[in-house]
Amino acid sequence: MGYFHPLLVHLPIGFLLLAILMDLLAYRSAFVQYRAAVPITLFLGFVAALLSCLTGYLLANSGDYDFSSLQTHQQAGWIVAGASGGLWLLNAVFFRKQSQAGSRWVSALLLALGGLIAYTGHQGGSLTHGSDYLSWRAANEAEKPIRKVAVVDSTALEIPKVNPDLPMEVDTQAVEQLRQLGFNVRFMLKRPVMLDLTLPAQSGKSIAEMQPSLQAVAPSIVWLNLSDNGLSEKDLSWLKACRNLEKLKLGKNPVGDGVLEVLMGLKHLEALNLNETQVSTGTVEKLQNSGVKRIYHWKQ
Structure with a gap:
């Protein structure tokens, strides 16, 4: 069941970011009706976050992840799940009337949740692809522009923190x-x-x-x-x-x-x-x- 984590982990990201987007758009009169959908979207994100955390816990037991990085990612994931559940309660139960009219406090908390989602996702990417996974992409993108030189020395192209013994091509x-x-x-x-x-x-x-x-x-x-x-x-x-x-x-x-x-x-x-x-x-x-x-x- 742990191997469903890479699939399920995208569901809470989508639902929760959608809730944040609808809450912000609802401050404009043309989109005010979106706010009514925020509580149910938060609830779906909360359920998806719980499933993602549970499958992530099972996947972690497979035993090939750095413990400190794994612990950070797990803790952040559970915090996202708890925060999304708490915000759902704020919107749907305690501050129902205020949330329909718009609550800047709730909106601020939703934005903070978005930052936490980004942090948790980054930790997950670092766990599976290495802490420098963003710089690998940057290094590859940097090689794309055409250089105005007659001869390019291939030995000058350097990819940071990658095993130099790896082959450049594969069968x-x-x-x-x-x-x-x-x-x-x-x-x-x-x-x-x-x-x-x-x-x-x-x-x-x-x-x-x-x-x-x-x-x-x-x-x-x-x-x-x-x-x-x-x-x-x-x-x-x-x-x-x-x-x-x-x-x-x-x-x-x-x-x-x-x-x-x-x-x-x-x-x-x-x-x-x-x-x-x-x-x-x-x-x-x-x-x-x-x-x-x-x-x-x-x-x-």
């Missing part, structure tokens, strides 16, 4: 083959190429049919989720080719300590999920000592 045919095999493929960045791959749980796919396409795009894979697909360490030797991998989920797979040899060679690996695997505590300690920042490891 698009291999990407399409992975999609046909059932992988969810997301381009986190297109130049250089950063891929986020997820194989749905219990997909029934064998490593033999997936490995050629995976190896073709391996240097571009930054996030990889192979949880609950019956894979052992023998099936994961190809991971050595994923030299730029940062986050890896292997939970609920019959993976043992033999996977250590593969993982130790991944110098960019920061987050690793080994929940409900056969990996021992000793192997986890070795991985921590090798530089992996976050390892999630528990067994039922």
Whole structure:
């Protein structure tokens, strides 16, 4: 259910911003009738915010997010939900007559809610795409204007805080083959190429049919989720080719300590999920000592 969060999170944003817009427009006589719709729109935003918070909580338990950033985003999300519910009560119950005529206090609180929504959304973007996700876009946009020079040195183009080992191109045919095999493929960045791959749980796919396409795009894979697909360490030797991998989920797979040899060679690996695997505590300690920042490891 946690994976519905990216879908549901847009509903409270839409409803609450719509309520703010209608409240402000209602100060003009031509749009005064909009104010009657503000309470119900706030209520829908409140319900959607609660659902978004609940699914976000479930998604957070997947175990590959920075704790401090995650906590900030979660707290802000619950505050948005509570504030939208409170403003609905102010509009619909306590200050019903005033809200119909227009209350500058309520409007000010709605604008403050809009600022809180923007802050919460920014924290969510930073959590999933990194704190510099806005500067990546700015860097790419800055490259678009034509420079009046005879020769451009490609080495001079620098993208901030991006792994310089990432390739600038990817085998698009291999990407399409992975999609046909059932992988969810997301381009986190297109130049250089950063891929986020997820194989749905219990997909029934064998490593033999997936490995050629995976190896073709391996240097571009930054996030990889192979949880609950019956894979052992023998099936994961190809991971050595994923030299730029940062986050890896292997939970609920019959993976043992033999996977250590593969993982130790991944110098960019920061987050690793080994929940409900056969990996021992000793192997986890070795991985921590090798530089992996976050390892999630528990067994039922």
